[in-house]
Amino acid sequence: MNENLNSINSENANDVTNDINNDLSNVDDVDIGAMMVPESGMPTVGQKKEDILLDVKGLKTFFYTSNGTVRAVNDVDFYVRKGETLGLVGESGCGKSISSMSLARIVETPPGKFEGGEITLDGRCLMRINEDERFLISEKEMRSIRGNEISYIFQEPMTSLNPVFKISKQISEPMILHRGMSKKEAHKESIRLLELVKIPNPERIVNEYPFRLSGGMRQRVMIAMALACEPKLLIADEPTTALDVTVQAQVLDLMNELKERINTSIVFITHDLGVIAEMCDRVVVMYAGKVVESSPIEDLFSSPQHPYTQGLISSKPDLVTTEKRLNVIPGSVPDLTDLPPGCPFHPRCYKASERCKVEFPPSHRLTDEHLVSCWECKGEEIVSVSETTLEGGEPA
Amino acid sequence: MNDTALLEVKNLKKYFPIQAGIIRRTVGHVKAVDGLTFNIKRGKTMGLVGESGCGKSTTGRTLLRLLKATEGSVTFDGNDMLAMDRSKLRAFRTRMQIIFQDPYSSLNPRLPVSEIVGEAMMQHKMVKNKREMKERVNEIISKCGLFAEQALRYPHQFSGGQRQRICIARALAVNPEFIVCDEAVSALDVSIQSQIINLLKDLQDEMGLTYLFISHDLSVVKFISDDVGVMYVGHLVEYGSRDKIFANPIHPYTKALLSAAPSFDPAARGGKGRIVMEGDVPSPANPPSGCRFHTRCPHVEPICKETVPENRELEPGHFVMCHKAESL
Ligand SMILES: Nc1ncnc2c1ncn2[C@@H]1O[C@H](COP(=O)(O)OP(=O)(O)OP(=O)(O)O)[C@@H](O)[C@H]1O
Ligand SMILES: Nc1ncnc2c1ncn2[C@@H]1O[C@H](COP(=O)(O)OP(=O)(O)OP(=O)(O)O)[C@@H](O)[C@H]1O
Ligand code: SF4
Ligand SMILES: [Mg+2]
Ligand SMILES: [Mg+2]
Numbered sequence: 001m002n003e004n005l006n007s008i009n010s011e012n013a014n015d016v017t018n019d020i021n022n023d024l025s026n027v028d029d030v031d032i033g034a035m036m037v038p039e040s041g042m043p044t045v046g047q048k049k050e051d052i053l054l055d056v057k058g059l060k061t062f063f064y065t066s067n068g069t070v071r072a073v074n075d076v077d078f079y080v081r082k083g084e085t086l087g088l089v090g091e092s093g094c095g096k097s098i099s100s101m102s103l104a105r106i107v108e109t110p111p112g113k114f115e116g117g118e119i120t121l122d123g124r125c126l127m128r129i130n131e132d133e134r135f136l137i138s139e140k141e142m143r144s145i146r147g148n149e150i151s152y153i154f155q156e157p158m159t160s161l162n163p164v165f166k167i168s169k170q171i172s173e174p175m176i177l178h179r180g181m182s183k184k185e186a187h188k189e190s191i192r193l194l195e196l197v198k199i200p201n202p203e204r205i206v207n208e209y210p211f212r213l214s215g216g217m218r219q220r221v222m223i224a225m226a227l228a229c230e231p232k233l234l235i236a237d238e239p240t241t242a243l244d245v246t247v248q249a250q251v252l253d254l255m256n257e258l259k260e261r262i263n264t265s266i267v268f269i270t271h272d273l274g275v276i277a278e279m280c281d282r283v284v285v286m287y288a289g290k291v292v293e294s295s296p297i298e299d300l301f302s303s304p305q306h307p308y309t310q311g312l313i314s315s316k317p318d319l320v321t322t323e324k325r326l327n328v329i330p331g332s333v334p335d336l337t338d339l340p341p342g343c344p345f346h347p348r349c350y351k352a353s354e355r356c357k358v359e360f361p362p363s364h365r366l367t368d369e370h371l372v373s374c375w376e377c378k379g380e381e382i383v384s385v386s387e388t389t390l391e392g393g394e395p396a
Numbered sequence: 397m398n399d400t401a402l403l404e405v406k407n408l409k410k411y412f413p414i415q416a417g418i419i420r421r422t423v424g425h426v427k428a429v430d431g432l433t434f435n436i437k438r439g440k441t442m443g444l445v446g447e448s449g450c451g452k453s454t455t456g457r458t459l460l461r462l463l464k465a466t467e468g469s470v471t472f473d474g475n476d477m478l479a480m481d482r483s484k485l486r487a488f489r490t491r492m493q494i495i496f497q498d499p500y501s502s503l504n505p506r507l508p509v510s511e512i513v514g515e516a517m518m519q520h521k522m523v524k525n526k527r528e529m530k531e532r533v534n535e536i537i538s539k540c541g542l543f544a545e546q547a548l549r550y551p552h553q554f555s556g557g558q559r560q561r562i563c564i565a566r567a568l569a570v571n572p573e574f575i576v577c578d579e580a581v582s583a584l585d586v587s588i589q590s591q592i593i594n595l596l597k598d599l600q601d602e603m604g605l606t607y608l609f610i611s612h613d614l615s616v617v618k619f620i621s622d623d624v625g626v627m628y629v630g631h632l633v634e635y636g637s638r639d640k641i642f643a644n645p646i647h648p649y650t651k652a653l654l655s656a657a658p659s660f661d662p663a664a665r666g667g668k669g670r671i672v673m674e675g676d677v678p679s680p681a682n683p684p685s686g687c688r689f690h691t692r693c694p695h696v697e698p699i700c701k702e703t704v705p706e707n708r709e710l711e712p713g714h715f716v717m718c719h720k721a722e723s724l
Pocket of ligand 2: 211212213214215216217242243244412413426428446447448449450451452453454455497680
C-alpha cells in the first residue's frame with residue numbers, strides 16, 4: 001500500500017550522502033593532474049599495448065601503525081587484458097583486497113600510503129609514484145572513474161551498505177548521480193537489477209533495510225549495484241562467499257554475460273579454486289604482499305610451480321576426499337610488519353635452499369605467460385621493469 | 397535415538413513480520429523458518445545447506461535464542477531453551493556459541509582483539525586476572541593462525557579472513573559445548589580453511605564439541621559433517637547421514653544442489669552436468685502452496701501443488717519431504 005510514507009525521513013531527495021564513493025572521504029587527494037599527465041606505461045612483456053586494459057607495476061601500499069609498518073602490497077605487478085578474467089588468489093591476509101582497493105583508490109590514507117607503483121587503465125595513467133615523482137589523478141576524476149569505468153564488489157557487503165537506508169535508495173543513488181536517471185526510473189531499475197541477481201520478490205526487498213536480508217542477499221545487492229554501471233573493469237572481491245552453488249552459478253553466468261556483451265575485464269578474488277577454474281583465463285598467486293606466480297589457468301592446475309601454489313592446490317578438500325584430516329601448508333603466514341629476509345615463503349618451504357633465506361627470488365619465465373618467483377624453479381630469469389626503474393633492486 | 401542428543405529441535409518456526417504504512421501495520425510474514433525438526437548428538441556435526449535466503453542463519457540464531465522463536469521447542473542437554481529465564485540463559489551462553497556469518501558487523505570496532513576475544517572470559521570469571529586473560533587470548537588466536545602481536549590491533553586493521561578468525565577465536569575462548577558455525581570458514585583460503593577445520597575436528601575429538609555447521613561449500617560440509625540437513629524456503633526437505641545424502645540424494649532439490657557444485661577441473665568449464673533449475677526462487681514471504689519446491693521441480697505432479705508433503709523416514713535416520721520420494 002502506501003509504503004513510501006514510512007520512509008519520509010530517509011528519502012529526502014537532496015540527501016545524497018549515501019553514495020558509496022562519498023564514504024571514501026579519507027582517500028589520498030594529491031591533485032597534480034592539471035599540471036602534467038604522464039603518458040601511459042610500457043605494456044608488460046610480450047603483450048600488445050592495445051589489448052591491455054589494466055597494467056599495474058611495482059605497486060606498494062603500506063600501513064603505518066603503532067606496531068610497525070604493514071607491507072600489505074609490496075611491489076606487485078600484474079596486467080589484465082580487455083575482456084579477460086584474472087583470478088587473484090593467496091593466503092588470507094596476503095594483500096589481495098588491499099591490492100585491488102589500491103587500483104580503485106579506496107584505501108584509507110592515512111594510515112595507508114601508496115609508496116610506489118604505476119597503474120594504467122585503458123591507456124590512462126592513474127598513478128605513478130617513484131623516487132622522483134608522485135603523481136595521482138585527482139580524487140574528483142577518480143570518483144568519476146569509479147562510477148563509470150571501475151565497479152567494485154566488496155568482500156564484506158556491510159562495509160559498503162549503509163544500515164540506515166533502504167535498499168532502493170542505495171542502488172538508486174549512483175544511477176541518479178552517474179546516469180542521470182530520475183528517482184522513479186532508478187527505483188524501477190533497482191527492482192530489475194535485483195531480479196537479475198535472482199532475489200525473490202524484488203518489489204518487497206527493495207523497500208527493506210540491509211539487516212533484514214540474508215548474507216547472500218546482501219552480497220547480491222552489491223553485485224547488482226556493481227553490474228549496473230556496465231564497467232570496463234569489474235573488481236569482484238570474494239563476491240560469492242555467501243552464495244549457494246546454484247545462485248553462485250547464476251551470478252557467475254551474469255558476469256560472463258557482461259564480459260561477452262561489452263568486453264568487461266574482471267579481476268576476480270576468491271579462495272575457491274573451483275570458481276577460479278571455471279571463471280578465469282589467467283591467475284595471479286600472491287603470498288605476503290608479493291606475486292609469487294602468475295600463469296594461464298590450465299598450467300596452474302596441471303603444473304603449479306611455486307611451492308606455495310603447489311601447497312594451495314593440494315589443500316583443497318573435494319567431493320571425493322576420504323582422508324580424515326586435510327592437508328595444510330605447515331607453518332603460518334609471516335607477519336607483514338616483520339617479513340623474513342630472502343623469499344618470504346622460505347620458512348615454510350620444502351624446497352628452501354640457503355640462497356632462499358637471504359636473497360629475494362626474481363621472476364623466472366617458464367613460458368610466455370607463466371612466471372614464477374622462486375630460486376628452485378627453472379626458467380629464464382627476468383628483471384622486471386619496476387625493479388630497474390623504480391628502486392634498483394629489492395631491499396634486503 | 398534421542399538418548400544421546402545434545403540438541404533436539406521440534407517444529408521450530410520463526411516468522412518475521414512485514415510492516416507497512418505509517419503506523420507500521422503488519423501486513424504479512426516472512427516465514428524464514430517454518431517447522432524444522434532434527435537432533436544433533438553430542439560430539440557430532442550436523443551440516444546445514446541450502447539456497448541463499450532459505451533460513452539457515454535464522455535457524456542458528458533462533459536455536460541460541462538470539463531471535464525469539466515463533467513456535468516449536470529447542471532442548472539443549474535436557475533443558476528447554478525457549479522457556480529459560482534470563483539469568484539461566486546467561487549461564488548457558490558460554491555453553492553455546494555462534495560464529496557469525498558477517499564478521500565485520502559482529503565485531504565491536506572500538507575494542508582491540510584482546511578485549512573482543514577475552515571479554516567473555518573475564519565476565520564469566522574463567523580467568524583470574526587480565527594477565528591470565530592475555531595469555532589465554534594469545535594462545536587461542538595463534539591456534540587460529542593470528543599472531544600474538546596482532547591482539548592489540550582493532551578489527552578494521554585486518555583482512556576479511558583475519559576478521560573471520562577473530563570471530564572463531566572469540567567463540568572458542570569460553571570452552572563451549574556447542575557452536576553454530578555460520579559460514580565460519582567461507583572467507584578463508586584453502587590452507588587456513590583446512591587448518592581451522594582440523595582445529596574444530598581436534599576440539600571435537602578431545603572435548604566432545606558439537607557443531608551445527610552452516611555452509612554453502614559442499615566439499616567442506618561433506619568433509620566435516622556426520623549428518624546433513626538440506627533446507628529449501630524454510631523447510632528441511634532432506635535430512636540424513638552424510639554418506640546417504642551425498643551418495644544417494646533423494647529429494648529433487650538436493651539432487652539439483654549437488655549437481656551444481658563447481659568442478660575443480662578446468663576441463664569441466666561451462667557448467668556441464670549441472671541440473672539447471674527452471675523458474676524463480678520463491679520468496680518466504682509468499683511461499684508456494686503444497687511442496688515449496690513444486691514451482692521448479694522436474695518431477696512435479698498435481699498433488700505436489702496442493703498438499704505439503706510429510707516429512708517421511710524412508711530409511712532409519714533418512715528423512716525426505718517429497719511425495720514421490722519412493723519412486724525417485
Ligand atoms: N588499516 C589497516 N591497518 C593495518 N594493517 C592492515 C590494514 N588493512 C589491512 N591490513 C593488513 O594488510 C594485509 C593485507 O590485507 P588484505 O585485506 O589485502 O588481505 P587479503 O589478501 O584480502 O586477505 P583475505 O583473504 O583474508 O581477505 C593483512 O595482513 C592485514 O592485516
Ligand atoms: N531481521 C529480519 N527481519 C526480516 N526478515 C528477515 C530478517 N532476517 C532474515 N530475514 C529473512 O529471512 C529469510 C531467511 O534469512 P536467513 O538469513 O536465515 O537466510 P540464510 O539461509 O542464512 O541465507 P544466506 O545463505 O544468504 O546467508 C530471508 O528471506 C531474509 O530476508
Ligand atoms: S513433492 Fe513433488 S514437487 Fe516436491 S520435490 Fe517431490 S516431486 Fe518435486
Ligand atoms: Mg580480502
Ligand atoms: Mg546466512
